[in-house]
Amino acid sequence: MTPSARLQAAIEMLDWIIAAARDNGASADNIAKKFFKERRYAGSGDRRAIRELVYAAIRRWGDRPESGRQAMLGLVADQPELRELFSGSNYAPAAIVADEPVASGAQIPDWLGDRFASLIDENERKALFDRAPLHIRVNGQRSTDMEVKSAWPEAVALALPHGYELPTGTQLEDRTLFSEGAVEIQDLGSQAISLAGAAAKPALVLDLCAGAGGKTLALSAMLSPDSKIIAADTDRGRLSRIEPRKRRASARNIETILLAPGNEMESLQHLKASCDLVLIDAPCSGTGTWRRNPELRWRMTPKRLEHTTELQQRLMVLGSELVKPGGRLVYAVCSLLDAEGGDQADAFLANHPGWKEISIDLPIGRPYRKGTLLSPYHDGTDGFYFTCLEKL
Template sequence: MTPAARVQAAIEILDSIITAARSQGAPADRLLAEWSRGHRFAGSKDRRAIRELVYGAIRACGPVPRSGRAAMLRLAETDSQLAELFDGSNYGPPAIGEGETPARGGVAPEWLEARLAASDIAGEEADALLGRAPLDLRVNTLKTDIDALELPLEGERIAAPGGLRLPSGTQVEQWDAYQTGLVEVQDGGSQLACLAVGAQPGETVIDLCAGAGGKTIALAADMQNSGTLIAADTDRGRLSRLAPRSQRAGTMIAETLLLDPGREMEKLAPWQGKADAVLVDAPCSGTGTWRRGPEARWRLSDQELTRLTDLQQRLITLAAGLVKPGGRLIYVTCSLLDEEGSRQIEQFLAAHKEFTAATPDLPVGEQRGAGIRLTPFQHGTDGFFIACLCRA
């Protein structure tokens, strides 16, 4: 493909991504994969270049662009060589018309930028949300330790114990160490969230929003496969991916619970008031993960944020009933909005006098209300809010 043809292909893919964002359709990665399957003539270099153009344009736009062409014109404002490829050649984009305007820049739609700024995420802190995330690994202590591990590429140690950082795009899935379960792909912030649980051998621990189980298998390693570990979620598809991951990692999970939304306690009743620790990795806006999926900021609305905060409050309350006297509830979101973090904990503590907040014992992080916040700019991790609540 010619460079101009790559630009036109990226514009067409961006059109699909913009439509999907407005209608809550497929994510950008899936749409890119579908395009590649339908365009077998595109070589690996073409696909890589088109992907770079697509994500570059997404990051360059704040609000949802009116079209893929407008998004690409926004990126071309910062790259004169890219602007020259709008030349009207065969398979390339038409020339830039007089008065044709690019999409608007920024970090996010205006209403969302204002919410972030109200949570002290502005300037460099906000810009860092759209950077490129590195690839972090967690060394599986059930099978090896960080000093004994040998990898094809040496990783940089990070704040999380047993954590290593590699360049973005490293194909670790092809390594023997990954295939045999010596390492797992897990962001350093996510690893620190697991560390905040303080899971110990012999305890009863519930991962209430387990998803595909990334944090669950990390907790199993902390527990040294000794004790009772419950992985629960309402998403059958995501929860089904836990078993093969657990087998590869050599972890033993006592029970996997598929919960019915709104009727979760029916299956959780046997654990009422019995858990040493309950982890609530709550569904959230994902503002802390935009480095990995930057088009997600186009999908969020004020109404959706309200729905998420209501759900978070219900999940914290549900989890509180599972914690035994002297136990702990760990609340985590990959969001940097206070309404999903510190404000949620303020509301919970006001309504549940039997719980008090304890600052998570983590090697990095800044105090935010009754919890700890991690940001891409300050700590090099995804954005997280982490709180630990202790029951009397």
């Protein structure tokens, strides 16, 4: 493909991504897979160049552009070499005309700018758009750190036990240690939250928003095989992904429960006041994962954020009813917004005097508003806020 044809393809892919962001459709990564599946003529070099153009545009614009063309025209100011590719020739974008609408604005939407945690300064904001590293967690029940270092000599040990960073692009799926459940791909921030949950060695654990089970599996590897971990979620598709993962890791202490949205307690009644630990990795804006999913900015609106924080509040109350006296609740969000982090912890403790904050000693993160803040610039992790609370 010519450079102009690659640019036109990037514009077309961006149109798909913009529409999906507007209509709550598929993620940018899934759209890219479908896009290239329908264009098998695009070689590996073409696909790489098109992706780079697409993600340069996604990272550049905090507010959702009206079209892929507007997004790319806006990039011309940063990458003037793109101008000549708008030639109007075969397979090229149409020539630029005077007064044509162009995307503009900052990387972070104006309405979100003052909602970040106070520790998130300009350096932190820039780091939100860096390329995310590849972190893995070694399953100590299935392998050793020495075996992992032997398999990947380039692995760099991280601040937490069994955490390593590999070069971006390292293929894991075809390696024996991965197929045998000895390692899992997991951001160090997620590993830290799991470690905080495992600190008191709980015997009965409920992962209330388990998703595909990343933290469920981490807890299973950190706790005694005699412990019981229940992974629950309202999304059948995501929850079903735990089964092959737990078989691969030989995690026999994990059970799953599919919940009815808005009526979760119906399936959890038997756990009321029984759990040593309830982990709530709550649905959120995902501001802490912009390195991986920058198009999330195009999906979030003030109204959607309001609905999300209301759901978080409800989940915290629900989870608290399932914790036994002396047990713990760990609330976490992959967000750096106060509304989803510190504000939620403050509000819960103000309305539930039978709870107290527990300090967890970790080598990463910063104390922040009755919890811990993890961020790309300070910790090299995705952005997280989490708090550990104990029931009196």
